[in-house]
Amino acid sequence: MIIFDRTRTAAVAAAVLLLAGGFFLPQWALFLITLSLAKGLVVLGLMLLMRTGLVSFGQGLYYCLGAYAAGTLGQFLHIADALWMLILSVVICCAVASVLGVLLAAYRGIFFAMLSLAFSMVLYGLLVKSSALGSTDGFNVAASTLAGASLAGRARFIYFAMSVLCALLASIGMHGFLSSNLGRLAPAVRDNELRVEYLGASVRRVVYLNTLIAAGLAGLGGGLTALVVGHIDPDLAYWTSSGEFVFVAILSGTGNVLAPFLGSVLFEVLRSFAYEYSPNTWQMVVGVAMLLVIAVLPSGLWSVFTWRRKVV
Amino acid sequence: MAATLEAIGLTKTFGAVTAASNITVQVEHETIVGLIGANGAGKTTFLNLVTGHLRPTAGSIRYLGREITRLSPRQVTQLGICRSFQIPQVFDSLSAYQNLLVATGIAARASKDSSNAIEGTGIADAAQRMLSRFKLTDHRDVPACVLPEGVRKLLDISMAMVGKPRVLLLDEPTSGVSADEKFALMDLVLAAISGEGVTVLFVEHDMEIVRRYAQRILAFYEGRIIADGRPQSVLDDGEVRKLVVGEELTRSSAAGASSC
Numbered sequence: 001m002i003i004f005d006r007t008r009t010a011a012v013a014a015a016v017l018l019l020a021g022g023f024f025l026p027q028w029a030l031f032l033i034t035l036s037l038a039k040g041l042v043v044l045g046l047m048l049l050m051r052t053g054l055v056s057f058g059q060g061l062y063y064c065l066g067a068y069a070a071g072t073l074g075q076f077l078h079i080a081d082a083l084w085m086l087i088l089s090v091v092i093c094c095a096v097a098s099v100l101g102v103l104l105a106a107y108r109g110i111f112f113a114m115l116s117l118a119f120s121m122v123l124y125g126l127l128v129k130s131s132a133l134g135s136t137d138g139f140n141v142a143a144s145t146l147a148g149a150s151l152a153g154r155a156r157f158i159y160f161a162m163s164v165l166c167a168l169l170a171s172i173g174m175h176g177f178l179s180s181n182l183g184r185l186a187p188a189v190r191d192n193e194l195r196v197e198y199l200g201a202s203v204r205r206v207v208y209l210n211t212l213i214a215a216g217l218a219g220l221g222g223g224l225t226a227l228v229v230g231h232i233d234p235d236l237a238y239w240t241s242s243g244e245f246v247f248v249a250i251l252s253g254t255g256n257v258l259a260p261f262l263g264s265v266l267f268e269v270l271r272s273f274a275y276e277y278s279p280n281t282w283q284m285v286v287g288v289a290m291l292l293v294i295a296v297l298p299s300g301l302w303s304v305f306t307w308r309r310k311v312v
Numbered sequence: 313m314a315a316t317l318e319a320i321g322l323t324k325t326f327g328a329v330t331a332a333s334n335i336t337v338q339v340e341h342e343t344i345v346g347l348i349g350a351n352g353a354g355k356t357t358f359l360n361l362v363t364g365h366l367r368p369t370a371g372s373i374r375y376l377g378r379e380i381t382r383l384s385p386r387q388v389t390q391l392g393i394c395r396s397f398q399i400p401q402v403f404d405s406l407s408a409y410q411n412l413l414v415a416t417g418i419a420a421r422a423s424k425d426s427s428n429a430i431e432g433t434g435i436a437d438a439a440q441r442m443l444s445r446f447k448l449t450d451h452r453d454v455p456a457c458v459l460p461e462g463v464r465k466l467l468d469i470s471m472a473m474v475g476k477p478r479v480l481l482l483d484e485p486t487s488g489v490s491a492d493e494k495f496a497l498m499d500l501v502l503a504a505i506s507g508e509g510v511t512v513l514f515v516e517h518d519m520e521i522v523r524r525y526a527q528r529i530l531a532f533y534e535g536r537i538i539a540d541g542r543p544q545s546v547l548d549d550g551e552v553r554k555l556v557v558g559e560e561l562t563r564s565s566a567a568g569a570s571s572c
Contacts, residue, residue, distance in 0.1 A: 181417030181435065191403035198363070198401065200389040200420045200475060248387045 003303050007175050011258055015168040021174045022160050030160045032268050034228045037163040037246070039063075039169055040264035041221035045214030046249045047260050048174065052210045054108065057118030061123050062093040062215045066222025068133065071141040082143040082151065082162070086150030086223040093219025094212055101211040120237050127234035138233025141226045159228045166220060171257040177213070178257070186210060206267045217280030218245075251293055253300015260306070263301055314377030316341045316511045317362065317393075317479055322371035324357055324535075331357040332368070333535035337559055339479075339511060339528075344502075346526030346543070347515045355515045356398065359481050362513075363395055364388045375479070379535035390422055394405055394477035398484040398515075400468035404457035406450050406468055411456055412439035415474035419536060422475070438474070444503045446470040461488045471499055473508075480505065482514035486521055498525055521559055523547060531556050 009149075022030060042063050045134025049056050057102035066089035073088050074080040100119055107115055128136050145151060151158055177183040185206045188196050193203045226232045233242060246265075297303045315338040324332040339345055347355045358364040364375055364385045372381040380388055403411050408539045416435040443449050446466045451459055456467060465485060465543050472480060485501060486494040497522055505512070522529060522543065529546040531539040533555045539546045546552055 179503065184410075184414050184417050187406060187503050188403050191405050192401055195401040195471070196414075196418075197384070197386045198389055199415050199418045199471065200386055200394060200422055202386055 001243040002123070005175075007256060007258065008172055011054075011168055011171050011175070015164050017116075018164050019161060022157060027156065029128065030156055031228065032272060033265060034156075034160045034163045035225060036265040037167040038221045038224035038228065038262055039245070040167055040267070042218040042245050043248045043252060043260035043264055044170055044174055044257065045217035045221075046215075046245050047252070047254045047257070048178075048210050049214050050180070050208060050249060050254050051186040051190065054207065054294055055113050056116040056211075056214065057113045057239065057242050057246060058118070058120035059214065059218045059236045060239065060242035061116070061120035062097065062218035063222040063225070063241065064120070064123055064127070064232075064234065065096060066090070066093050066219030067141075067226035067232040067236050068127070068222075069219070070096075070223040070226040071139060074141055074269060077287035080142065080144045081148070082146040082159075082227055085143055085227065086162075086166075086220060089219040089223030089226075090216050093215045093222070097212045097215030101208045101215075104211055105207040114294070117239055117242065120242055121239060124234050124237040124239075127237065134233070136234060138235075139229060140231050142230060143227055148248055156228075159224070162263070163224050163228070166224065167261050170220070170262065172256045182206075182209070191195060193233075227243040228285070247290065251290060251301060253297070255299060255302040255306055259300060259302035266301065313505070315339060316376060317513075318374040319358075319362070320372050321360055322358075322373065323369045324361055324366060327446060330535045332361060335371070335535075335537055337537060337540065339513065342511055344512045344525060344527045345514070346522040346529045347513060347532060348517070348519070348522055348529060348546075348552075349532030353556075354535040355532050356483055357368050357535070358532070359483055359515065362388075362481065363393060389475060389477075392475070392478040393481065394472040394475050394479070395481035396465070396469040396472045396483060398487055400461070400464035402456040402464055402467050402471065405455060407453045407455055407520055408459065408463075409439060409443060409452045411444050411467055411471060412474065414561070415439070416442070419475045441544065442470050444476060446473075447500060462490075462493055463474070465489060465497065466500065470504070473505060473510075476508065479511045479513070482512065484515050484517065486516065486518060494521060494525070501556060519547065536572065553565040 018033065025033070042059050046056060046059055057155065069089045069092040070085035073085050075174055077272050104115060106113060127133060143151060143155070146158060146162075178186065185196060189206050194202050196206070222236065225236070248259065248263050248267050252259040252269060270289055271282065271286055274282035278285060293301065317339040319335050319337050322332050322335040323330070335358065345359065349355050357366065361368050364383045364387065365381070368381060374377060374380065375391060375393060378391075380391065383391070402511065403414060406414070413435060416438040417498055420435050446469070448463065448466060448470065451463055456464060465488070469482065469485065482501075486497055489497055502525060512524075526543050528541065529539070529543050530537050531546055531549070531552045538547045538555065539552045547557060
């Protein structure tokens, strides 16, 4: 077995650096990184699907569902513990995905994308109509404790640390999964389903499992987002939200499990500055950046690293 | 002892076309069987029926005495009937080694006899061994999409062998391979699988190959088996010569008319 693993080492190093930097970073930067890492979790799941040859335009479903699961537990059931809120986010999303996944696993390509989009818009429609959950306005979310310890006064840093930790564990876990016998089937399914079946493995099961993992990660990202933003609304499930995840996934590239987090942070930074300096045309700035990435780095931002390695 | 593979009254129709018509045949353990016939004679259909890719319209297939007619390709593969394809079915974006890693990984999960601790190195070793058995070591890290056709064929066959099949079905192993490499490829494949106790059925258009490697020949014509027996007797059969192989006489009289 490989004892020294570059990706794992890089992940741990990045997490330690971030946590140390967290003591010095201004509040806005902490918030921005926390939110980016939360969204990066969703993109990590999407990356797994893309490696399997599937593009989901509906990860907003689980992102929103995770956020609402966390919010509902805190706001309506009065269990305002951040840990339980996140656990519920993941559990609910996996439960929903275990049902929808049965349907989704039968589709590929544009049909998979559109069906996943449809499911997310169904949730959006339901939430907009449910006044108990604040319809279009949504509601505020606040946790008072984390595993029993009070969050008062230091919530922002703790959420930051939690998102760093979640991103670290998720990326290391995903890295391990991708090099396992089961994870290695993802690109195999993308390349040649017939062969996978003729080797004795079930394509459907691979797609189902990867859909489930992606849903769990999106739920975790949604739960974290609810905590750190403190407010949730149905827009989390709107198709533009799902589209943004696809956008970031393409921007990042599927080359490495750390790419989604890097891409997500860069995207949030880019958007924040674009919004700051050209509030009316920020979408154009983001769009141009996307075009540039596609033109210069067709396999995403991460190819900067692999490209340099090849040249040397 | 039950035959390794047995088809009983196997029939497959596509609308008005009969691709397999009442095929009854038994294949004994560890024989090498050549399947010959013109295009559309039903050779590949027969392989597709055996592996469960197609459901027969009528009839049944038995493997080691067990009914496998309604099983899917995955289940048939798990039981020990593996196949290679006329057009190599490999994972194009993965290297030869990664292709075999996928295959060994699936086989390891299916057998589950290896403990988790040694599983990781176990499958890597198995993939490496398979590379050297099929003389693919030089192509280890080359993406499959840029490998030459002959190498892709070998990779395809090596992946079929990973699951330690009892029956190996090769669909035109030498098609797309240059004439002077055909024998080398067949020698390599048969050497690599010898001693594994594998029953081989291979579809082939080159009669020289069939004559040299098959112990028994099944000649297909319009979905039927028109001759079955030792290579020499089948190839000398009047009907086979007329419908499949082509007469020596016609070849020499119609100069240049190819018979393949």
